[in-house]
Amino acid sequence: MTASSAPGKIILFGEHAVVYERPALAAPVTQVHADVEVADSDRPGIWINAPDIDLHAELNSLPSDHPIASVIHNFLFLSRVPRSQPLSQREKGIRFPNLEIKIASTIPVASGLGSGAAVTVALLRALSSHLDHPMTDEEVNAFAYEIEKLHHGTPSGIDNTVVTYVKPVYFVKGQPIETLQVGKPFTIVIGDTGLPAPTKDSVGDVRKLWEADKEKWEGVFDKVGEIAKKAREAIESGEWKVLGELMDQNHALLQEMTVSSPELDRLVSAARNAGALGAKLSGGGRGGNMIALVEPEKAEAVASALISAGAKRTLTTTVT
Numbered sequence: 001m002t003a004s005s006a007p008g009k010i011i012l013f014g015e016h017a018v019v020y021e022r023p024a025l026a027a028p029v030t031q032v033h034a035d036v037e038v039a040d041s042d043r044p045g046i047w048i049n050a051p052d053i054d055l056h057a058e059l060n061s062l063p064s065d066h067p068i069a070s071v072i073h074n075f076l077f078l079s080r081v082p083r084s085q086p087l088s089q090r091e092k093g094i095r096f097p098n099l100e101i102k103i104a105s106t107i108p109v110a111s112g113l114g115s116g117a118a119v120t121v122a123l124l125r126a127l128s129s130h131l132d133h134p135m136t137d138e139e140v141n142a143f144a145y146e147i148e149k150l151h152h153g154t155p156s157g158i159d160n161t162v163v164t165y166v167k168p169v170y171f172v173k174g175q176p177i178e179t180l181q182v183g184k185p186f187t188i189v190i191g192d193t194g195l196p197a198p199t200k201d202s203v204g205d206v207r208k209l210w211e212a213d214k215e216k217w218e219g220v221f222d223k224v225g226e227i228a229k230k231a232r233e234a235i236e237s238g239e240w241k242v243l244g245e246l247m248d249q250n251h252a253l254l255q256e257m258t259v260s261s262p263e264l265d266r267l268v269s270a271a272r273n274a275g276a277l278g279a280k281l282s283g284g285g286r287g288g289n290m291i292a293l294v295e296p297e298k299a300e301a302v303a304s305a306l307i308s309a310g311a312k313r314t315l316t317t318t319v320t
Helices: 067-080 115-130 137-152 158-165 199-212 214-237 240-256 262-273 296-308
Strands: 002-013 024-040 046-050 055-058 099-105 169-171 186-192 278-282 289-294 313-319
Touching: 002 115, 002 158, 002 186, 002 214, 002 240, 002 278, 002 289, 024 115, 024 158, 024 214, 024 313, 046 067, 067 115, 067 137, 099 115, 115 137, 115 158, 137 158, 137 199, 158 169, 186 262, 186 296, 199 214, 214 240, 240 262, 240 278, 240 289, 262 278, 262 289, 262 296, 289 296, 296 313
Parallel strands: 046 099
Antiparallel strands: 002 024, 024 099, 024 169, 046 055, 186 289, 186 313, 278 289
């Protein structure tokens, strides 16, 4: 049996604008994670057991575009079939192993915490290790990004990058990854609205706005990019008051992009009123999570205020 895990993630700054090649900052959330076990099986086929999503099925019974099936199919063809072989012949005579795959996750689904990317990375690493097809971090990241594109349309690539490398990153699409140098640890309280965050829909809606008035939205994305650059400086120098103010500014621009929601706005306001240094939505928006930058001694009070304001759950994490 081979096991692998991958963490969740939060976007600190720059969501949506990152799709348009502006910088974004993100960090892993190791308190939640996806866990995958792969073992040889005596029964024929590849059997998947994922109780969190009530999935108990043989691989071939799932549609090819199923998120988990697509990872397994793509990996098996990658690892078992020479790339030089003509595409028309790749599925002929291929012999797949008999496997039992168990998938569990403590990351809420469709909440902006990178659950899909975490399952993909954990599953990919477990399969590659179990089937003796080692992959570098760069290969894992590239593979996971292709899976993200299947299910999210035009994703930024930030989810798979943070989850793969398990480090805070400064990310610009198409440019080399830069690891963030954190001046001193800072504390984030995450509040979950309990509503699904339909990333593909919100990304698509922002693209429609951009296509209808590119000059206006390029200007908005520029503002978000400048905030992300200043946030990096604040993180590296430990200027938490500045960082909190930048969070508030970023949230206002996300509201302008129409990707916030009454539930997210209510949690953001509750966090600020409870003493957070700043707060904003995190991820695709329209649901999912918000984040609040807090002094450690105020984390419990802010988390309590979020629950009172309607959050279904909270999570406190330290970014180092």
